[in-house]
Amino acid sequence: MLRIEKLTKMYGDKAAVKELSLHIAPGEVYGFIGHNGAGKTTTLKSASGILKFDSGDIFVCGHSIKEEPLECKRVMAYIPDNPDLYEFMSGIKYLNFVADVYGVTAERRQQLIREYGDALELTGALAQNISEYSHGMKQKLAIIAALVHEPKLLMMDEPFVGLDPVAAHTVKGIMRKLCDEGAAIFFSTHVLEVAEKLCDKVAIIKNGVLVTSGTMEEVKGDKSLESVFLELEE
């Protein structure tokens, strides 16, 4: 579903990501962990087409993000760490805007908005302007907007920040369900317990270099993910 091959991204003379390769298969929840400034967001942004990179390539469903960006974007969704949305719109207008952009039929969007809006308890607030939303409500809206076009690949940067425990639990359930239905999820997090419980596979990045990756068992063995992470960080 997502194949990152020898990705290198430079900021001036500094390499934010160096020769990073990852492969995320359909049905996998893939966690991406690392310290602040390790290169997680840069990798996610490069994979979603927001950032241009210096070398390597990224393939989404076999399409290169460099050569066929639109084909890649059609099947994926990205949720940034800070949900900056169009505040001059209401929640429902924003969702309809996203659905229009992705060509979702009227019936299907209505069904999905109702389903995810109810699940995340945002339906009642959809008529309000986004400027009136709290951080958590914006995060929920960004998640619904990402799901409304039924992406095959969902990339999320710190998706649980700002969500209340109930919403976080619901999002985890949605993530699992999507992957069970054949989608793939690639997300970054600092919450190692969440990664440990939710992810099928995990990758740890340090100073732009992939330190380890694989199934949860392969990476952590008998230890906890936290102790593995701390050892690798030393």
Next chain:
Amino acid sequence: MLKILLKKQFAEFLAGLSRNRRSGKQRTGGGLVLYILLLVFIGISLAASFTAMFFMFAKPMIDAGFGYVYFAFSGVLTAMIGLIGGMFVTYGVIYCPKDNEALLAMPIPPSTILLARMLFAWIQILLYTSTSALPAIVLAQIFGGFSIGLLLLQLLMYLLMTLFLLAISCGLGWLLAVIAAKTGKKAVTVVSIIVSLGAYFFFYFGRRRITEMVMSDPAGAGNFFKKWLWPFYAYGCGSMGKGIEAALFGVLAAALFALTVWLLSRSFISLITAKKSRKAKKYVEKTARANSAYGALARLELRRFLTDPLYLMNSIFGVIFVIAGGVAALIYSPSLRAVVAAIKGGEGFAPVPKYNTYFIVVVTFVLGLVSSMSVISSSAVSLEGNRIWIPLTSPVPAKQVMLAKLTPHMLFSGVSGALAALCVCLAGGADLFTTLLVPLTVPAFAALTGTFGLCLEAHRPKLNWIDETAAIKNNLNVLFTMLGAWLLLAVLAGVSIPLCVFFPWSILIVLPFSFLLFAGLAYLFFRLAVNGWEKLEA
């Protein structure tokens, strides 16, 4: 603390000009130098026009002992410039920055934050008003005899005048913030347009009346200032060395400033943290309607333009003036036909060789010039700010994104230009050739300015703003677009007007050539904009 906040404010302002967005490194200063040069150019152009105006008054009035009327008059013009620009600057700079709440969370007294914002606004007012006040002082020194003492006093009076204007501007900015807090930004948009248009026409006609009065009856004008516009009378007297009036004006400006700071600090926190006081709307599910991706993007751009007071205010006046010009042409059609007849010795304007056809070129270029004041597309990418990830991750071709961003510009500037041109042609009794070509050439020029602005934006947007005035008012792309448009028109006018004066039949070439040139360049810049968007990253 005030110094730290001011340093932060200037760092923010300079960062947008001098920092490379991709590498995050400091530029070599090219952008900054260019921006300063452009500002200096605009400042000099404005100052030159004021110098030309004051030149007529300065010597006769100072010689006749009416120097105070001369300065009072210059003070009125300075106030016009300061207040029109200042009102929106103070609203944007004081109440709209995104970091207001972050600063409030720090151990900084709110009054210090307010004062830092006000001082930043004051510097902008100083820049605007220096174009009229300084030429007045220089001419007074030349024609009234150089005196270092008087010069220092005149400069002091000017500084006090800017303080006086800052206080009033802040008051007006506060009024906009109150309206925004109570009823939302849409109301601010409506109020702003009404107030600005009202102020513009009031000042325009008021200035004409005052100018006539000052020229024909300086003593009467002096009495008028004393009776109705006392602060300007005191400013005039003070600038001519009258100590009591100078002191009184100083006290007035300082008191007004102190009162404004006190009043604004009382409501500062409540206004910047205010949420619109209205009942939360309950969502009622309606049958959804699907639209095309372009339609969704274009509607988004239109909504952004129509709901953002600062964006709308910065771009709508060219549209209003162009429409007003078209309507005025229809209303005064007989007078227009008489003027045309006087110019070329016949009824209506037509591209017939024996007639003088430069008039057609002038009409076309003037409409283009006024419509180029509405550079809606020159902020279209910058205004995405931190939300740029939304269009960048959307599966929409760059061409459609750029077309959507151009839509408000073409709908407002292009359509208004075409309609106004058609009105002028019909009102002036133009022939078929002119009636077809002029309403095509004016929107073609609007398309050129729109795509040029969009091209600059796609290649060099200003995305990391805290205060959206940076993306709209202090955006180099807006300045470049306007100046580029004016430069092109000046060059074309410089060639085609003499050509039509000496060879009237050349209008048959000039008009189609202008249309093709504008349309061709618009297409080229659109392609470049698409190219820029494809390479854009955030």
